[in-house]
Amino acid sequence: MNKNKKILIICPYPTDKAPSQRLKYEQYFNYFNYNGWQITVSPFVTENFWKVIYKKGHFFEKIIYTIYGYFIRLIDLLRIKKYSIIYIHLWVTPIGLPIFEWLFAKLSNKMIYDIDDMIFLGHSSDANKFIIKAKGTKKMITLMKKADHVITCTPTLDKFVKQYNSMTTDISSTINTAIYVPIADYTLHNLPTLGWSGSHSTSKYLKILEPVFVELLKRSIKFKVLIIGDENFRFSNTEIPFTAIPWSLDTEVNDLIKIDIGLYPLPDEPWVYGKSGLKALQYMALGIPTIATAIGANFRIINDGVNGFLIPVGDIDMWIKRIIELLENKELREKIGKNARKTVEMYYSVEANKDKYQTILESLNNM
Numbered sequence: 001m002n003k004n005k006k007i008l009i010i011c012p013y014p015t016d017k018a019p020s021q022r023l024k025y026e027q028y029f030n031y032f033n034y035n036g037w038q039i040t041v042s043p044f045v046t047e048n049f050w051k052v053i054y055k056k057g058h059f060f061e062k063i064i065y066t067i068y069g070y071f072i073r074l075i076d077l078l079r080i081k082k083y084s085i086i087y088i089h090l091w092v093t094p095i096g097l098p099i100f101e102w103l104f105a106k107l108s109n110k111m112i113y114d115i116d117d118m119i120f121l122g123h124s125s126d127a128n129k130f131i132i133k134a135k136g137t138k139k140m141i142t143l144m145k146k147a148d149h150v151i152t153c154t155p156t157l158d159k160f161v162k163q164y165n166s167m168t169t170d171i172s173s174t175i176n177t178a179i180y181v182p183i184a185d186y187t188l189h190n191l192p193t194l195g196w197s198g199s200h201s202t203s204k205y206l207k208i209l210e211p212v213f214v215e216l217l218k219r220s221i222k223f224k225v226l227i228i229g230d231e232n233f234r235f236s237n238t239e240i241p242f243t244a245i246p247w248s249l250d251t252e253v254n255d256l257i258k259i260d261i262g263l264y265p266l267p268d269e270p271w272v273y274g275k276s277g278l279k280a281l282q283y284m285a286l287g288i289p290t291i292a293t294a295i296g297a298n299f300r301i302i303n304d305g306v307n308g309f310l311i312p313v314g315d316i317d318m319w320i321k322r323i324i325e326l327l328e329n330k331e332l333r334e335k336i337g338k339n340a341r342k343t344v345e346m347y348y349s350v351e352a353n354k355d356k357y358q359t360i361l362e363s364l365n366n367m
Helices: 025-034 047-052 059-082 099-107 126-134 138-146 155-161 203-218 252-256 270-274 278-285 316-328 330-347 350-365
Strands: 006-011 038-043 085-089 111-114 149-152 168-170 193-197 224-228 242-245 261-264 290-293 309-311
Touching (some): 025 038, 038 059, 085 350, 149 155, 155 168, 261 278, 261 316, 278 290, 309 316, 330 350
Parallel strands (some): 006 038, 149 168, 193 224, 193 261, 261 290, 290 309
C-alpha cells in the first residue's frame, strides 16, 4: 500500500481552459482533495502559449513556447518519483516519437492514462494545420499499453483501448449540475435562437447545417444562429443570420441559456466515434431541447423523441423538420428539455460519476 496520496497531472493545457479537461477530471479536484489527495497540475501549454495557440500565425512564439513545454517535461521527470500516481491526459508531449511517454511510464510508481476523442488518428485546428504530420500519434498507443489503468469516454474508444489494455473504465465527460441550472421558461426568445457551442477545430461541423438554415430562410422562418467558441466563424451564405462569440468560462452558462434549440451536427468519420457528446450534454443539462446527429455516443445519451432528437447522417430534411417542430411547439420543447435534464442528473453529472474516479485512484494506491 502506498500511503503517499500525491497526484501529478500531466496535461496539454492550463486549468479551466480546454473542455476535454474542464468537463472531465478537473471538475473532481475538490472531491480528490476531500479524499486526501494532493494535486499538482503540470500543463505543457503555458497561459501565454494558450493566448496564441489557436490563432493563425505567431509561428516564432509557438516554437519558443513548445521548446519551453519540453523543458517543463524534463523537470517533471526529475520529480516523478515523489508522486504515488501520475495522471496523464491525452499526451506527455505533442510531437515526435513516444520517448517522453515511455520514460514517464518507466519511472512512475503508478500511471493513469485519460484519453478523450480518437486523438491517435491525428487532428488539428485550422490555425495549426502545419503540425499534423509532426504530431506523435504513436504516443497514445504507447500510453494505452503502459498505463496501469486507462480512462476512456465512449464505448467505441473503450473497445479500441481494450486491444492494448484490459484495465479500462468508460467515464463520459460530465456536467456540474450545481452550476448548470436548468431554464424555467420555454418561451422562445424574440428572435428564436439555434445554438452551437464548440471550438475552433470543430466549428467546421456546423457548416453541415448550412443548407438547413438556407431552407429555413426560404420558408420565411425567423431565427438566428448563435455560435459559441469560434468568434471568427463565417457561413458561406452571407444571408444566414448569426452571432459568433468567443468562449469564456465566466459567461459560459449565461451564453448557453440564450439558446432555444441546441444543435450538435457531426459527420460520419472515425474521429467522431471518440466524442462523448459533450456539447449535447451541456445543452441537455440546462434543459435546452437538443438535436444531434445519430452517430457514436449520441446514441447512448439521447433517446430519440424522449430527451432529444437524433438525425441520421446527411438527412437535411429531418433536421429541418425537427427544428420547425420545436420552434412551433412549446410543450414539446419543455418535455424534451426536462427529460434531458433528468438524463444528465442520473448518468452524466459530476455527482453521478465522482466515485468512479475515486475507486480507480484508491485501487492503484493500494496495490
